[in-house]
Amino acid sequence: MMDLTVMPKINKAAGMEVSGVVEAVGKNVKKFKPGDEVMAITAGYHGGWVEYVCASVNVTAIKLSILTFEEAATMCLSGISAYGAVNLAKVTKNQNVLVYGASGGVGQYVVQLAKMRGAKVTGVCSTRNLDICRRFGADEVIDYKKEDFSNSGKSYDVVFGINGNNPLWKYKKVLKKAEDISRLAI
Ligand SMILES: NC(=O)c1ccc[n+]([C@@H]2O[C@H](COP(=O)([O-])OP(=O)(O)OC[C@H]3O[C@@H](n4cnc5c(N)ncnc54)[C@H](OP(=O)(O)O)[C@@H]3O)[C@@H](O)[C@H]2O)c1
Secondary structure, three states, X not given: OEOHHHOOOOOOOOOOEEEEEOOOOOOOOOOOOOOOEEEEEOOOOOOOOOOOOOOEHHHEEEOOOOOOHHHHHOOHHHHHHHHHHHHHOOOOOOOEEEEEOXXXXXXHHHHHHHHHXXXXXXXXXXXXXXXXHHHHOOOEEEEOOOOOHHHOOOXXXXXXXXOOOOOXXXXXXXXXXXXXXXXXXX
């Protein structure tokens, strides 16, 4: 584990997110110590499908003890992407929020984080994932195989379009303040 500026150049392997036990730390690293159970993103430096990785402290976090290593390794990038998007859109209590792609890697976290902030969440996904989406906390669900969300007549304070399946105008159509593009997280 090292400071980003002194990361060594290592041959790239496939894979991106990792979890494991810290073996050694750089001399300036204070946040982690050998033996810590951590999860990290290795993107941009070298891949994660290896026995040992060199991870930057900036993209490493302590693994919660309730998580297995396998669970922790799946959370990093999608969780951070969702967290960044929810912060960017400034989701707050009682807002109506639409999450398109709510059953996916990123969408499931967006739904949960928006609910944690007290928003009313409508999730869009396919028929087979409607129940999962509800379990993540969605108050309402729309099955994109049966209904076009942009024709529902409903509008939302914040819209998350978490895949490339719609043109921008469709999302803008259901945004309460269509001119406030910062409320549209694609
Ligand atoms: N995963 C990450 O860590 C990450 C990080 C940054 C950016 N991204 C980007 O974010 C986007 C989503 O990634 P993801 O990992 O969340 O993908 P994912 O797990 O494959 O989820 C895709 C979502 O889109 C829905 N979907 C699939 N086909 C669709 C269709 N034809 N029409 C409407 N909705 C459809 C899926 O619903 P059903 O499964 O119910 O059909 C699901 O909710 C991608 O563009 C990815 O590059 C991902």
